[in-house]
Structure formats: structure tokens, C-alpha cells
Amino acid sequence: MRRALLVLMGLAYAAGPLAAQRKPARVPAPSAVLGFVPGTDRKLTDWEPIVAYFRALEAASDRVVVHEIGHTTGGAPFIVVFISSRANLARLHALGDIQRRLADPRLVPDSAAAERLIRRGKVFALVTSDIHSTEVGGSLSPLDIAYRLASDASPEVAAILSNTVVMLVPSLNPDGVSIVAHWYAQTLGTNAEGTSPPELYNRYTGHDDNRDWYAFTQVETRLVVDSLYDVWHPQVTLDLHQQGTSGSRIFIPPYLDPIEPNVDPLLVQGDNALGLAMAWRLTAEGFSGVAVNSLYDAWSPSRAFQHYHGAARILTETASARLASPVTVPFDSLREGEGVDPRAASWNFVTPWPGGAWTIGDIVRYQTASTMAFLDQVSHNRARWMRDARAVAARAVHGWPGWPYAFVIPSAGQNPVAVATLLEIFRHAQVEVRAALAPFTLGHEHFFPGTYVVPLRQPYAAFAKAMLERQVYPDLRQYPGGPPRRPYDVTAETLPLLLGVRVLAVADTLPIALSAPVAASPPVYHLANVTAGDAKPGAVRTAVYRSFVPAPDEGWTRWVFDTWGVSYESVGDSAIRAGDLGARFDALILPSQDPRAILSGLPAGTYPARYAGGLGAPGAQALAAFVDSGGTLIALNEACDFAIGALDLPVTDVLDELAPTDFYAPGSLLRLQLDPGDPLTAGVPAQTAAWFESGPAFDVADPSRVRVAARFPTDPADVLLSGWLLGAPRLAGKAALLEVRRGRGRVILFGFRPQYRGQSLATLPLLFNALQSAQR
Numbered sequence: 001m002r003r004a005l006l007v008l009m010g011l012a013y014a015a016g017p018l019a020a021q022r023k024p025a026r027v028p029a030p031s032a033v034l035g036f037v038p039g040t041d042r043k044l045t046d047w048e049p050i051v052a053y054f055r056a057l058e059a060a061s062d063r064v065v066v067h068e069i070g071h072t073t074g075g076a077p078f079i080v081v082f083i084s085s086r087a088n089l090a091r092l093h094a095l096g097d098i099q100r101r102l103a104d105p106r107l108v109p110d111s112a113a114a115e116r117l118i119r120r121g122k123v124f125a126l127v128t129s130d131i132h133s134t135e136v137g138g139s140l141s142p143l144d145i146a147y148r149l150a151s152d153a154s155p156e157v158a159a160i161l162s163n164t165v166v167m168l169v170p171s172l173n174p175d176g177v178s179i180v181a182h183w184y185a186q187t188l189g190t191n192a193e194g195t196s197p198p199e200l201y202n203r204y205t206g207h208d209d210n211r212d213w214y215a216f217t218q219v220e221t222r223l224v225v226d227s228l229y230d231v232w233h234p235q236v237t238l239d240l241h242q243q244g245t246s247g248s249r250i251f252i253p254p255y256l257d258p259i260e261p262n263v264d265p266l267l268v269q270g271d272n273a274l275g276l277a278m279a280w281r282l283t284a285e286g287f288s289g290v291a292v293n294s295l296y297d298a299w300s301p302s303r304a305f306q307h308y309h310g311a312a313r314i315l316t317e318t319a320s321a322r323l324a325s326p327v328t329v330p331f332d333s334l335r336e337g338e339g340v341d342p343r344a345a346s347w348n349f350v351t352p353w354p355g356g357a358w359t360i361g362d363i364v365r366y367q368t369a370s371t372m373a374f375l376d377q378v379s380h381n382r383a384r385w386m387r388d389a390r391a392v393a394a395r396a397v398h399g400w401p402g403w404p405y406a407f408v409i410p411s412a413g414q415n416p417v418a419v420a421t422l423l424e425i426f427r428h429a430q431v432e433v434r435a436a437l438a439p440f441t442l443g444h445e446h447f448f449p450g451t452y453v454v455p456l457r458q459p460y461a462a463f464a465k466a467m468l469e470r471q472v473y474p475d476l477r478q479y480p481g482g483p484p485r486r487p488y489d490v491t492a493e494t495l496p497l498l499l500g501v502r503v504l505a506v507a508d509t510l511p512i513a514l515s516a517p518v519a520a521s522p523p524v525y526h527l528a529n530v531t532a533g534d535a536k537p538g539a540v541r542t543a544v545y546r547s548f549v550p551a552p553d554e555g556w557t558r559w560v561f562d563t564w565g566v567s568y569e570s571v572g573d574s575a576i577r578a579g580d581l582g583a584r585f586d587a588l589i590l591p592s593q594d595p596r597a598i599l600s601g602l603p604a605g606t607y608p609a610r611y612a613g614g615l616g617a618p619g620a621q622a623l624a625a626f627v628d629s630g631g632t633l634i635a636l637n638e639a640c641d642f643a644i645g646a647l648d649l650p651v652t653d654v655l656d657e658l659a660p661t662d663f664y665a666p667g668s669l670l671r672l673q674l675d676p677g678d679p680l681t682a683g684v685p686a687q688t689a690a691w692f693e694s695g696p697a698f699d700v701a702d703p704s705r706v707r708v709a710a711r712f713p714t715d716p717a718d719v720l721l722s723g724w725l726l727g728a729p730r731l732a733g734k735a736a737l738l739e740v741r742r743g744r745g746r747v748i749l750f751g752f753r754p755q756y757r758g759q760s761l762a763t764l765p766l767l768f769n770a771l772q773s774a775q776r
């Protein structure tokens with residue numbers, strides 16, 4: 001029957017390639033599996049029906065193949081859906097082999113041979129969605145996109161299927177799809193309808209789940225990098241997100257400055273051209289409110305693995321409703337953002353949206369249309385995208401003028417776990433690390449055979465360089481002398497500083513032979529590897545505060561403890577308010593969180609009573625009583641201001657209430673000077689780098705009750721190590737880690753994030769030491 005259909009349809013599509021000629025039999029629409037049309041008001045789905053739909057599509061269409069590449073943190077299947085012509089899917093592995101050979105020009109140095117591969121190959125387009133689970137259009141639009149590609153008989157779709165292999169990841173965080181869908185279903189028709197769930201939508205990272213693309217700490221990140229990027233080498237990528245309700249209807253690149261300087265100019269120009277082509281087409285199709293070159297910059301690699309792996313990266317950010325509930329957005333309520341005023345037409349925002357109702361249907365429509373525009377442009381320029389990606393790799397292999405020849409990782413005096421972590425990161429990123437085959441000398445320093453060397457002449461050298469060097473963020477102001485122009489994300493990523501590993505940049509070729517790329521053993525995380533002497537923080541009865549206002553730092557704290565084998569218990573508002581904490585715990589950690597969120601929690605009128613109200617005054621009193629009776633309260637970063645106020649500590653935050661023109665540090669690495677005699681600093685070098693982001697810095701009002709374990713340097717010029725810092729004199733000489741005695745107990749204040757996004761091994765021992773010191 002399929003064969004008969006093929007012949008019949010062949011008459012109608014005589015000009016198309018073979019695979020597009022056959023109309024697939026009864027390809028199911030998403031509604032056939034979900035029970036509703038994606039984009040229907042007040043309708044969401046959890047993860048299982050989404051997987052079921054793609055399985056049904058695979059069964060009915062020869063344009064679709066579903067690969068399950070692993071399981072999520074919560075155990076759900078993680079899938080990628082390959083969509084292409086039948087002919088392409090039949091030779092998918094041969095096409096993948098072409099990708100692999102083009103991605104490394106050392107395998108095919110001859111450009112004529114590369115051109116022959118390009119002629120036989122297809123452009124691989126990775127489309128990822130729904131990493132942020134409350135951006136719910138992202139869980140629905142991929143169903144429509146896949147249906148359209150699997151069922152449409154238009155010449156445009158035929159060309160897409162013929163020229164590209166689409167790899168569609170319908171959700172980068174499947175666990176969160178179900179968390180949000182269940183919360184939404186449970187609150188429909190109540191005051192809480194359309195609110196975010198009172199928990200992180202990824203078990204450990206919540207909204208930070210898209211900030212893991214260079215540390216690769218999480219299961220989901222590793223699946224995508226190891227099984228998709230490192231295997232199929234996509235040349236173009238699209239990531240679907242949603243933004244707030246009151247700006248443009250959709251953002252598409254070009255990105256704002258600054259662009260991280262190690263991103264190849266050809267990829268930047270590819271982003272620009274592709275994004276503008278998408279915006280052009282959306283405007284032609286009558287979509288209004290399309291903004292380019294606004295709000296989103298391209299500085300942090302934490303969200304942009306692609307930019308260091310030969311691929312263009314398109315981010316779309318569609319305006320949100322209230323989950324799947326409609327909103328009304330009057331034109332006058334639209335608000336200006338960086339680079340765009342949604343009430344005024346401009347070159348990068350040619351047709352303002354008139355305001356009015358905004359629904360989940362609008363979101364799905366914008367996301368689907370922009371994705372089709374993306375695929376259409378990519379398919380029309382198949383050979384160019386493939387050629388560009390190879391050119392980027394070829395330049396990297398040849399070596400960029402002015403770049404160091406290599407980075408050397410000395411073996412002497414290093415923490416082996418930190419070095420192993422760095423090598424593991426490079427393994428996920430496909431950065432080759434080699435070993436010296438003979439001893440050598442640089443300056444006055446001697447190196448043994450086996451010393452690790454990272455040459456910067458390899459396909460993904462840009463990733464290695466961006467990770468190993470210090471970031472110098474441009475001093476961008478809203479006007480000369482005015483407030484800083486806020487970066488979209490943090491400004492530093494220097495792994496040697498975060499991990500506490502010493503590396504050396506080497507300008508010239510090394511005088512010795514290097515081994516083939518080494519396969520180092522993965523790091524083993526065990527407390528004995530980082531804590532001094534006989535520390536056993538695992539023996540301390542530890543509580544980690546968990547607010548109903550989801551705090552990613554709380555999730556990261558649990559991730560670090562689960563990874564390193566520290567036992568703990570999560571405690572919420574009611575458990576703390578109930579008091580008598582000393583009977584159950586020796587130490588209680590307040591992860592970094594806005595003090596107002598800790599104190600007041602979720603609003604009572606909106607959320608059900610059991611989730612509302614925060615710690616409140618009773619919680620603050622219970623924490624004070626816990627400390628007075630001999631407990632140890634450990635406050636991290638933003639939570640310090642809560643602890644200072646709630647427990648009336650003789651300490652002030654010198655940065656509190658400062659205007660950004662006076663002080664600004666949007667995620668930077670700063671130098672800390674430790675008191676080597678303090679028990680909190682055991683096992684950590686006297687100078688280290690700490691992650692500073694919205695943190696406090698302290699003046700001590702009553703030195704008789706306070707012991708300072710770490711300070712920022714007294715010379716302001718010494719404070720910044722990597723990233724951006726305005727107002728260094730405000731920090732210079734101030735306390736960054738201290739212990740305050742109160743009653744029979746203590747409060748330990750960290751003015752930085754010692755366990756930052758699971759990356760900062762350099763300062764992690766300080767947190768473990770703080771726990772250890774709580775043992776009674």
C-alpha cells in the first residue's frame with residue numbers, strides 16, 4: 001500500500017526529491033495523542049504524552065526517527081527526534097560520518113575533498129526547547145513543528161527535509177514539563193492559576209539549568225553534549241525560550257554587544273544573517289512585535305556551547321502569558337528594555353505590536369513560525385552553513401594570530417580532584433589534552449614528563465581559551481559616567497580560578513613532543529579529597545533551608561552535597577517556625593536568596609496557605625534560639641543580610657543599598673585573602689578566588705564577638721581577578737567570611753558563593769570546614 005501511494009504521489013511532486021514524493025499515511029496530529037490542539041487556552045501536558053506523540057509520529061511517518069539517549073535526573077526518558085527525508089534517514093550514519101570528518105579538518109585537510117563531502121552531506125540543525133519549564137510554549141510548539149515537517153507536502157518542507165537533518169529535542173528538561181503541568185492542573189481555577197510552582201523545576205538547578213553548558217555538572221547537559229553535539233556536530237542551532245509579557249513579542253538575534261571575544265567572527269555573522277532572515281520572513285507573514293538586537297548579549301559561554309563548537313546559535317524569546325492562561329497587555333503597559341522600546345518602531349523593531357490579548361496560542365504560533373523560518377533559511381543555504389562550520393574549525397586548527405600556543409597545567413602542587421575536574425570538562429567539550437613526553441623548562445620552572453598540555457591548535461580551541469583565560473568585561477555605561485549597562489548574565493568563567501588550578505599560557509611552540517590526546521580518569525568526589533585532616537562534615541546533623549520561593553542556590557547546595565556525600569535534610573518554613581531546631585540539627589544552612597523572599601515567602605492571597613508566608617518573625621526567632629542554644633547557622637551570600645537582621649548581628653553590609661554607579665559586580669571572580677590560622681580556612685591556600693554576585697561585604701561593629709576568616713585585598717587594584725567590577729574601593733579590605741558568636745552558638749557569614757553552580761571547587765572546602773566546625 002505504501003508503494004502504491006508512492007507512485008500516485010510521485011505524479012503530483014515530480015520535481016521533488018524521492019523522499020518527499022511519498023505522502024505519509026495518516027500522520028497523527030498532536031491532538032490525536034494529547035486530546036487538545038497545542039496552544040489551546042488553559043491546556044498543558046506532562047512529559048509522557050509528549051513522548052507518546054513522537055513515538056506515534058515515528059510509527060506513522062518515514063520522515064521521523066526517535067532516539068532515546070538516556071534518562072533525566074528524575075528518571076524520565078530523554079529523547080531526540082531526527083526529522084529528515086526518508087533517503088537521508090536511511091543513510092543517517094553515513095551523513096554523521098561526513099559531519100565528523102568535516103568537524104575536524106585534520107582528518108580531511110584537502111579542501112577539494114572537503115567540498116566533495118559537503119556535496120554529499122546535509123546540514124544538521126539542532127532545535128532545542130523547553131529548558132525553562134515555565135516557558136510552557138516550549139513544551140507544545142515542538143509537537144506542531146514536528147507534525148508540520150512530518151505531514152506537510154509543500155515544496156518548502158520538501159526542501160527542508162532534503163537539505164537538512166533536523167534534530168529536535170522537544171524538552172531539555174523533561175522533569176520540569178511534568179512539574180509545571182501538575183502544578184498548573186492543580187491550581188487551575190484558583191488564585192494561583194498561572195503562577196510558577198513552589199519548587200525548582202529541575203531537581204538541582206531550576207532556572208540555572210541553561211547555565212551549565214561549560215561545567216557539564218548535570219545529567220541533562222551531559223546527554224546533550226555527549227550524545228548530540230559531540231556525535232553529530234550540528235552547524236546551526238535554535239533554542240526556544242520565553243521572556244516576560246511586557247516587552248517585544250519575540251526576540252531574535254543579532255545579539256547585543258558584547259560578544260565574547262573568542263567566538264569566531266563567522267559564527268557571529270552567521271547568527272546575524274540567520275536571525276535577520278527569520279525576522280524578515282516573520283514580518284512578511286504579518287507577525288508584529290519582532291525585535292532583533294535587544295536585551296540578549298552573547299558574552300557568557302554558560303549558555304552558548306555552540307559558539308565554541310562551530311555552530312551558529314539562534315535564541316528566540318517569545319513573550320509569555322501566565323503559563324497557559326491568557327493575559328491582556330494594553331499597549332501603554334508595554335515597557336522599554338535594553339535596545340528596544342516596544343511602543344516605538346525602530347530599525348530593529350519595525351512593526352510594534354498593538355497590545356491586547358496574549359495567549360498560549362500566540363506563543364505557539366510565534367514559536368512555530370520562527371522555527372520554520374529558521375529551517376527554511378538553513379535549508380536554502382545548506383552548503384554555505386557546512387562550509388562555514390568547516391572554515392571555523394580550520395582556522396582553529398591552524399591557530400589564531402596572537403593566541404597562545406598552548407596552556408600548560410603543571411602537575412606539582414595541584415589538587416588532583418580539581419585537575420581531574422578540569423580534564424573531565426574538556427572531555428565533554430571535546431577539547432584535546434596532551435601530555436609532555438619529555439621534561440621541559442619554561443622560565444625558571446621545570447616540568448616533568450606527563451605534564452598536561454592544552455594546545456590551542458585544535459577544532460575547539462576557542463572553548464579551551466575562553467575557559468582558561470581571565471575575562472576582561474568592557475566598561476559599558478548607559479551614558480558616559482552613568483550607570484552600568486547590565487550584562488544579560490554573569491561576566492566571568494575562568495575555570496582555573498573557579499577550580500583552584502594553576503595554568504600557564506605559553507606563547508610559543510613547546511620544545512618537546514606531545515602525546516596523543518590523553519583519556520584521564522574522571523574525578524572522584526569524596527570529602528577526604530578536599531577537607532583538611534580528619535574533617536567529617538558528614539557526621540554533622542545538617543539542615544538546608546528550602547524556601548517555597550525556588551532558589552537555584554539551594555538546589556546547587558543539594559547537588560554539591562549529594563555529589564560529595566554530605567548527608568543533610570531539607571527543611572522548610574513550617575519546620576523552622578516550629579522551633580526546637582537544636583534537638584534535630586547541629587548546623588543549618590541558608591542558601592543564597594533574596595532576604596525578602598526568605599522572610600515573607602510567597603504571597604498569601606495568591607498561593608495556597610501552606611506555601612505562603614516565608615519564615616516570618618516566628619522563623620527568625622526560631623533561628624535565633626537555635627544559635628543561642630549552641631547551633632551553627634551558615635548564611636550564604638544574599639542570605640547574609642537576612643541573618644544579620646533576624647539575629648541582630650554586630651556586622652553591617654557595606655554594600656547594602658549602594659547605587660550601581662557606586663558599586664557593581666554582576667558575577668565576577670574576586671581575590672580573597674584568608675587568615676591561614678583560622679579553622680574555617682584549613683586546607684585552602686592563603687589567597688584564593690571567590691565567586692561574587694549580589695553578595696555583601698562586611699564591617700565589624702563588635703570585634704569581641706566576631707572572627708574574620710577572609711577579607712578582600714586592601715589595595716582596590718588587587719580585588720578583581722576576572723569579569724567586571726565597578727567600585728572596587730568599596731570592597732577593599734572588607735571582611736568576606738566571618739564567624740559571629742551569639743549565645744552558645746555561632747553564625748558564619750559567607751559574602752560570596754562558596755559552591756557556585758557546582759563549579760567553585762576552590763572555595764568549596766570553606767563550606768565543608770564551616771559544617772565541620774558545627775560538630776558538637
Ligand SMILES: [Zn+2]
Binds near residue numbers: 132135241242
Ligand atoms: Zn528561558
